[in-house]
Amino acid sequence: MHSNIRELELVVKEIADEMAQRADRGEVASYIPELACIDSGHFGIVVIDADGLIAAAGDCDVPFSIQSISKVFTLTLALGKVGNRLWRHVGREPSGSPFNSIVQLERERGVPRNPFINAGAIAVTDQILSGHQPKEALGEILRFMQFLAGDDSIMIDEKVAASEQRTGFRNVALTNYMKSFGVIENPVDFTLGVYFHHCAISMSCRQLAMAGRFLAHSGINPSTGHTVVQAERARRINALMLTCGHYDGSGEFAYRVGLPGKSGVGGGILAVAPGKASIAVWAPGLDANGNSHLGRIALEALTKRMGWSIFGA
Amino acid sequence: MHSNIRELELVVKEIADEMAQRADRGEVASYIPELACIDSGHFGIVVIDADGLIAAAGDCDVPFSIQSISKVFTLTLALGKVGNRLWRHVGREPSGSPFNSIVQLERERGVPRNPFINAGAIAVTDQILSGHQPKEALGEILRFMQFLAGDDSIMIDEKVAASEQRTGFRNVALTNYMKSFGVIENPVDFTLGVYFHHCAISMSCRQLAMAGRFLAHSGINPSTGHTVVQAERARRINALMLTCGHYDGSGEFAYRVGLPGKSGVGGGILAVAPGKASIAVWAPGLDANGNSHLGRIALEALTKRMGWSIFGA
Amino acid sequence: MHSNIRELELVVKEIADEMAQRADRGEVASYIPELACIDSGHFGIVVIDADGLIAAAGDCDVPFSIQSISKVFTLTLALGKVGNRLWRHVGREPSGSPFNSIVQLERERGVPRNPFINAGAIAVTDQILSGHQPKEALGEILRFMQFLAGDDSIMIDEKVAASEQRTGFRNVALTNYMKSFGVIENPVDFTLGVYFHHCAISMSCRQLAMAGRFLAHSGINPSTGHTVVQAERARRINALMLTCGHYDGSGEFAYRVGLPGKSGVGGGILAVAPGKASIAVWAPGLDANGNSHLGRIALEALTKRMGWSIFGA
């Protein structure tokens, strides 16, 4: 069942080489000014197998803005705090709309479709906040990330957070809209302050792949032996990543890659091969759906060569 | 990797007993008159493991109308005939809408979101038909089903087909709408005639589980050794079932059951545990999304007890 | 209160001259093959004042396909037959959508927003048909037009009707969709047959302006002294023309022209200056909303110069 680490290292190296040579690199996200200046030439990949062996290549230790990938971890944290009551504030279905659509909210009385579209992730953040000060909630989220990755050096990039806060009118709109239906419980600026900041966490592929290990291994982080969540919860978070993790490109990601994964507009993707590996890739150029263009291609190559698709050998 | 057949038989028996006793049985589909009179007391389940061993319980040999489950097989057939050109006529993303919604078609110029909503399945049927007479196309579909199940006795229930044809105004609307955008190539009544008839195929759980084996085993039917499709295609069909197989309840099915599956309003569900088993359940009562209520609950129990979720142990 | 006919003749002549010289003529409707070949150089205008005096210019006696203008007359006829029961099948609000949108029907359970979008006019036609043979209903509509215009030579252009019937997939979609909600009572092909044929009525500006006189004069046709409808009903039909008569350009028409009016994709517009005049213009080129481009401009000039806007001097 365990992969041969030599084979894996070879595959990872090959993929990094192939990605370095490709001319089609997608477009770097422009709507957050601080992200717009990232060089689309970057590519990094880290795979950690069930034994904790690490195959890494490219810019695997360069920190990048994890953006929406943080939503996987805030979802995990919120479920730990409020349990299934969370589902009163957010659904579990793919949205069939772009990541920042407000149309669906009108049709469904302010309850966002899933925790991975912006509105849903904001509602999840609101549940983590529940009555506390933004600073405390944010500290809790950051410490959770550090704990999962086993690395206290993980930080929030304040420039990115400020940049997003200045221009995030659509997220302000979404949050006020949900607030008008009673879905958001804290003051809008508190909730959004925490949201913008946790999206601005900076991590490298290595840190991210480490933080995702509990999802690949029944809720347990094999590096530390800590139970992060029960096995059933890990499976369910994986299911949500599969159906909703790539906005309106989720079907395509499942079809091509065949792994649960969550992308961010910073160009990162965290993917999970249950029982086999935790994977992080980074390539800043995005496709039309806002997902890392080369990241997806690299993951497709990886699952194919390793036979890791959850949909069959 | 192979399940212990004794354990599996025990689990299947237990589940059938539990389902028999439940009072909450959902509502039998009423919009097709011929289906409205089915007794919601039925429950059947068949699981066929990798070795071809069969665990069955309840009404496992009673034929029922497979309805939308046929869409998995017409998709397979159409991909075999036209290959990736099929994707010019239908997308691969969850719809975020009920199974018979027409709104999405207007937004996306007549191209349905995926092959499992009604509009998408009609577009797929249209590609199978491509220029032939309806009778020939229908014969081809039926023979494909018989071949996959290894059972020549599988038939179309003409009463159900006629019933649907008389009342299927919404499907006529969807098809004409796609035709107005050039997505449908054959005469509307030809395409719909074939569609209504293949939805009216009658099969038992045993026949259905047999027909689905190639999806669980890398495109090969282990009973016969025939390669039905390449392994990659089998994986991709499974991915589509996971993200889109239960209409606007697909996220929920993935979250709770954790297997690729396709439901029909006749109350059947075909589910696939890649590498492990092909599964068919039947319970005629439906939930609010039009999926078998007890069927889903039974599959949730099965994957949990057998540890078969694709999202982790 | 009555206009000086000399002044009116002068204004009409001037406008026809101006329109003849304009280079911007819009695009002739292409979706009905038989209409696509009409020369966009045509322009005709007829104004009939309260005393029955006629000012005419340009191609005022050339018959053209009245298309959606027929909806004003079928609405009048249907209200005469079923009275306010008609409003169970169609609403009275502007649609906020293009003329052939199906989205609104899904949101409002198959009841079209008003009698002038396609779906609404089809529902109105269905009420005229109510149980009769298509031929009879069509005969009734045609005789009503001939009676109103005082001209038995008005005919249906069978080529246009056949052309529309062959390509009108979207209307077939709309009608089946309404049928699925029970809004349509007759067989779809009966209702659509009548609809396509009454849209294919051919009339000249002179005939059309004559037929519209009852709307300008409290329900009475001053040419004949016949009461066509009660005064209140004439006012209400005018109100519907004002708010809904130009699809998603109705607000613009009210803003610029300031008269109740109904356009057709054949390039005609019937407009009503209550108490003052019945007006018909024809210019085949259309604007982006499917309304006659020069027709609207001519009417704007006419109301301005004559001081006929219903919104003030």
Next chain:
Amino acid sequence: MHSNIRELELVVKEIADEMAQRADRGEVASYIPELACIDSGHFGIVVIDADGLIAAAGDCDVPFSIQSISKVFTLTLALGKVGNRLWRHVGREPSGSPFNSIVQLERERGVPRNPFINAGAIAVTDQILSGHQPKEALGEILRFMQFLAGDDSIMIDEKVAASEQRTGFRNVALTNYMKSFGVIENPVDFTLGVYFHHCAISMSCRQLAMAGRFLAHSGINPSTGHTVVQAERARRINALMLTCGHYDGSGEFAYRVGLPGKSGVGGGILAVAPGKASIAVWAPGLDANGNSHLGRIALEALTKRMGWSIFGA
């Protein structure tokens, strides 16, 4: 052409009596706390004819919150300041949606459909503000109202403004949403501050009818002889009131009343009979579309008895 003032006084008195006796009074708006406590028993009406003669009855001198009626006056003011450039920020078509819908904004890239839905009125307010301090803009609006009504005692009800500001999350959402598309130019809280305050202006029917006179008389206030706007602009504002002045009940209002009018959730309606009269009614109970229930019924009776419909005698 001028009404007999005796007849008018009689009609107005009769209508007020009839309204006082009706049991069906609609529901007082509950979403703004300060408005929720108004007694639905109130009814006031004032009609000012072309000669300046006044027919009044009921609570005609009780000030009420004019709410959305203020949008007519801010539109007038904004057109005076920025002219037709205003139409880059707002459209002129009926919306086909409730007054606070956000769906349309997504479809049309942040440009609201017309100046009378909330989003549109906020965009208009933003143009009045253009770079100034909220206090100055608000002062300008208030002075304009006082000037039109010839009454310096007109005030803003600060309690209502504060109440709305505290609970108006949906308007905050709409404004931020438009801001994300660049449609809003000033800081969101500046624009909304002015918007909430001008909606909170308190006026009696007498003051409101006086302020609306310029719309009935070609842009000139006959009381003072001042030209407020050119005649064409007055006609166009009337046209917008007719097509868009009652949200998703605009078609119904045109159909039944036959006058340009603008309603507010405070229960007031300003209506204009071009060339004949300026009319204000007040009855706090609303219908399902958020328009004054008895206000509409009273206006329907008035136009019918006076023969004032713009759609014919």
